[in-house]
Amino acid sequence: MTLHTVENRACVAFGIKDVRQVQQPLIYAPDEQVLVRIARGGICGSDIHYYQHARAGMSILKNPLVLGHEFIGVIDAVPTGSRLKVGQRVAINPSQPCNRCALCLEGKQNVCRSMKFMGSAQFDPHVDGGFCEYVAVTEQQCVPYAEQAADRVMVFAEPLAVAIHAVHQAGDLVGKRVLVTGSGPIGCLVIAAARTAGATEVVATDMSPRCRALALQMGADRAVDPSDESSTAPWGEGGGYFDVCFEASGAPAAIASTATFTRPKGTVVQVGMGPATVEMPLGLLLVKEVKVVGSFRFVDEFATSVRWLESGRIDPLPLVSAEFRQDQVVEALEMAGDKSRAAKVQLVFA
Numbered sequence: 001m002t003l004h005t006v007e008n009r010a011c012v013a014f015g016i017k018d019v020r021q022v023q024q025p026l027i028y029a030p031d032e033q034v035l036v037r038i039a040r041g042g043i044c045g046s047d048i049h050y051y052q053h054a055r056a057g058m059s060i061l062k063n064p065l066v067l068g069h070e071f072i073g074v075i076d077a078v079p080t081g082s083r084l085k086v087g088q089r090v091a092i093n094p095s096q097p098c099n100r101c102a103l104c105l106e107g108k109q110n111v112c113r114s115m116k117f118m119g120s121a122q123f124d125p126h127v128d129g130g131f132c133e134y135v136a137v138t139e140q141q142c143v144p145y146a147e148q149a150a151d152r153v154m155v156f157a158e159p160l161a162v163a164i165h166a167v168h169q170a171g172d173l174v175g176k177r178v179l180v181t182g183s184g185p186i187g188c189l190v191i192a193a194a195r196t197a198g199a200t201e202v203v204a205t206d207m208s209p210r211c212r213a214l215a216l217q218m219g220a221d222r223a224v225d226p227s228d229e230s231s232t233a234p235w236g237e238g239g240g241y242f243d244v245c246f247e248a249s250g251a252p253a254a255i256a257s258t259a260t261f262t263r264p265k266g267t268v269v270q271v272g273m274g275p276a277t278v279e280m281p282l283g284l285l286l287v288k289e290v291k292v293v294g295s296f297r298f299v300d301e302f303a304t305s306v307r308w309l310e311s312g313r314i315d316p317l318p319l320v321s322a323e324f325r326q327d328q329v330v331e332a333l334e335m336a337g338d339k340s341r342a343a344k345v346q347l348v349f350a
């Protein structure tokens with residue numbers, strides 16, 4: 001197998017508050033892989049966690065890791081006979097499932113036990129991400145989009161795919177009353193996706209007035225402070241008001257409240273990553289026959305997400321708080337980590 005080497009500058013996490021630009025040659029297989037020059041990336045919660053704590057959930061940083069799982073770019077080289085073309089703009093799906101296990105063969109690649117998700121320290125060796133000048137990926141990871149679509153919109157392909165998958169997990173939303181607890185970037189994208197999927201009423205909660213304002217911009221009918229009991233008390237009356245609750249905060253109090261606010265036979269979708277264990281009023285779930293389902297990453301929803309963004313069906317731009325150049329990655333991570341100032345922060349690659 002022939003291997004090529006490309007000069008590459010990458011944003012590498014070495015430890016707590018230690019992210020640096022590193023010259024790190026990319027070695028790839030031109031007969032099998034697509035070389036993509038990165039145009040733009042979006043900073044996500046896990047990137048911030050690796051920067052602040054050298055871990056994200058159960059994934060602990062043991063070796064240096066190239067950050068980033070939300071990124072788009074322009075194709076630089078393709079294997080002969082590829083359906084893709086040099087110069088084409090693509091959103092890159094960071095999922096690299098094994099495609100051989102029983103779950104993958106059933107189309108459930110998001111829960112593949114051998115998933116090599118880019119920009120993640122879940123496995124040792126870690127899987128490098130896309131915050132660099134070039135990445136080498138498979139053809140299947142590349143989803144082309146129209147020339148006229150804006151990069152700052154298309155770089156939402158990954159987080160919007162997470163939101164659309166959460167909506168899928170809830171089943172049919174046509175005519176439903178929906179609550180979204182937590183109005184960070186994922187919560188806000190769930191609001192937009194639930195609206196697009198036919199929900200009649202979408203209500204959002206968040207402690208932060210800034211996040212509540214964003215929730216309204218992204219399509220919520222109302223945005224409520226969860227500590228305001230005069231607003232939330234009616235949601236628990238008559239067995240519960242909402243058909244579906246999307247829990248996007250990971251906050252223990254919000255998670256527990258979904259059992260009260262969901263009506264009998266309704267559904268709770270847990271999409272926010274919270275602490276490993278939380279208290280849940282199980283008796284309430286039992287007598288109301290409320291279904292609780294997890295939602296993790298996405299499968300085909302990545303392609304759907306690219307189409308919805310490209311066509312303008314969902315406009316994510318209210319969520320963009322700032323953009324920085326690649327060499328300002330530390331400033332970008334600092335800002336993204338300050339929840340009082342920022343929703344989504346983007347990185348622009350030269």
Ligand SMILES: [Zn+2]
Binds near residue numbers: 070158159
């Ligand atoms: Zn993300």
Ligand SMILES: [Zn+2]
Binds near residue numbers: 103
């Ligand atoms: Zn698999």
